[in-house]
Amino acid sequence: MKTVDTDVLVVGAGPGGSMAAKFAARNGVRTLLIEKRQEIGSPVRCAEGIARDWMEECEVEKDPAWIACVPEAARIFAPDGSCALVHIDRAGNEVGFVLERALFDKALARHAAQAGAEIMLKTSARDVIRSNGAVGGVLGQSMGEAIEIRAQITIAADGFESQVARWAGLETGLATGDVVSTFQYRLCNIDSDARYCDFHVGSFAPGGYVWVFPKGHNTANVGIGVQMTQLRTPGETKARLDSWIAGQPAYRKGQPLDLIGGAVSTCKPLSKTAAAGIMLVGDAARLINPLTGGGIVNACISGKLAGETAAAAVKRGDCSESFLQKYEKAWRARLEKELIRNYMAKEKIAKLDDEAFNRIVQTLSEVNPRASSLSLLLAVSKKHPELVADFVELLWA
Numbered sequence: 001m002k003t004v005d006t007d008v009l010v011v012g013a014g015p016g017g018s019m020a021a022k023f024a025a026r027n028g029v030r031t032l033l034i035e036k037r038q039e040i041g042s043p044v045r046c047a048e049g050i051a052r053d054w055m056e057e058c059e060v061e062k063d064p065a066w067i068a069c070v071p072e073a074a075r076i077f078a079p080d081g082s083c084a085l086v087h088i089d090r091a092g093n094e095v096g097f098v099l100e101r102a103l104f105d106k107a108l109a110r111h112a113a114q115a116g117a118e119i120m121l122k123t124s125a126r127d128v129i130r131s132n133g134a135v136g137g138v139l140g141q142s143m144g145e146a147i148e149i150r151a152q153i154t155i156a157a158d159g160f161e162s163q164v165a166r167w168a169g170l171e172t173g174l175a176t177g178d179v180v181s182t183f184q185y186r187l188c189n190i191d192s193d194a195r196y197c198d199f200h201v202g203s204f205a206p207g208g209y210v211w212v213f214p215k216g217h218n219t220a221n222v223g224i225g226v227q228m229t230q231l232r233t234p235g236e237t238k239a240r241l242d243s244w245i246a247g248q249p250a251y252r253k254g255q256p257l258d259l260i261g262g263a264v265s266t267c268k269p270l271s272k273t274a275a276a277g278i279m280l281v282g283d284a285a286r287l288i289n290p291l292t293g294g295g296i297v298n299a300c301i302s303g304k305l306a307g308e309t310a311a312a313a314v315k316r317g318d319c320s321e322s323f324l325q326k327y328e329k330a331w332r333a334r335l336e337k338e339l340i341r342n343y344m345a346k347e348k349i350a351k352l353d354d355e356a357f358n359r360i361v362q363t364l365s366e367v368n369p370r371a372s373s374l375s376l377l378l379a380v381s382k383k384h385p386e387l388v389a390d391f392v393e394l395l396w397a
Helices: 015-026 101-114 163-167 236-246 296-316 321-349 354-364 373-383 385-396
Strands: 002-011 031-034 067-069 073-077 083-087 097-099 118-120 123-131 134-142 145-156 179-188 196-200 209-216 219-227 255-265 278-280
Touching (some): 002 015, 002 134, 002 296, 015 031, 015 296, 031 123, 073 354, 083 354, 097 101, 097 209, 123 145, 123 163, 145 296, 179 236, 219 236, 278 296, 278 321, 296 321
Parallel strands (some): 002 031, 002 145, 073 196
Antiparallel strands (some): 067 097, 073 083, 179 255, 196 209, 209 219
8 A cells, every 4th residue: 555644644635635735734744635537627506696705815826828707797687587786895705707617716726836736637535544633634545555644734625425524523514405416507508697697596596596607708607506404306496597598688598618517515613614634625624605605705714823823833843633723713703793794694595485485585786786785675675664573683684
């Protein structure tokens, strides 16, 4: 068996993993980033929307090479066709740039390499190594060969279905109501408006929504998310999207360039994301926005915090759970309040019917697109107090 020794091992070369590797390596410790696929960033598994305001925090410079489109605003469409405009600064973590995600992921991995991290492709974990009660690396395969990678710190960045977390004994269970099934086409030959990222809400996507994110001239990612508890038959998510597209003159003549299906978690963050020798970042820690299903920004932020904590732990010679609480406390201070609030909102919005959506969106259409979330909620409460009574607690969350 091939054996490799490193200070910090990062499993998964998505945005969170690459960010963790970058900041661990930059802080002077040996860092290895492994990716189970033969190509970083492929296949693409998201709508490719991302905010702009996190980049300075994570030291990422805008690069036209991985930006497909720069929308001006988001539009929210109700079942009756009513439309509300939300300015880009108020539209959340999924609106700002529309990425060429494969190129974006490669760019972040390149930044990790430039900081000093080593990258190994076609290298997958099969189990964790335990040493004196702590995680001490992983057992796996690399290019078809058995491999043992020993590390003082292992950072799990292997997605919401993280096996590394489960092997390490961390609780990662998910309720069916906290999982959304997704399906997306990249459609060309459509009548899309590149100025906007569009969100369509209603009973056609129960517990979720349909999105249209522009990718350039007459091309867009058109996808749907449906809460798993609302599905009754195999293939229903795709069928719901196909039905919705067929009813849209702007999109029904479109032709697919690619398609992807999958699932995302829309739960609260895990109660524990660090133990002796291991930390979880991004989707593996359930740091996905429960309201939208987006996770790139939170993955990058948590990856940065984990990488910095890992380097500090190695230098100190203390990889205990107690020391790694620095990471746990840091990401919770930065992200948890908004994630919990959005989870509460998600639970309440899932109970709205089409008529409620119609009334809410119609009211929002009359509000300044730059209005704050509080202003939007107050505007709806004035016209339809019965619709927002259950949301009052969100103001204080």
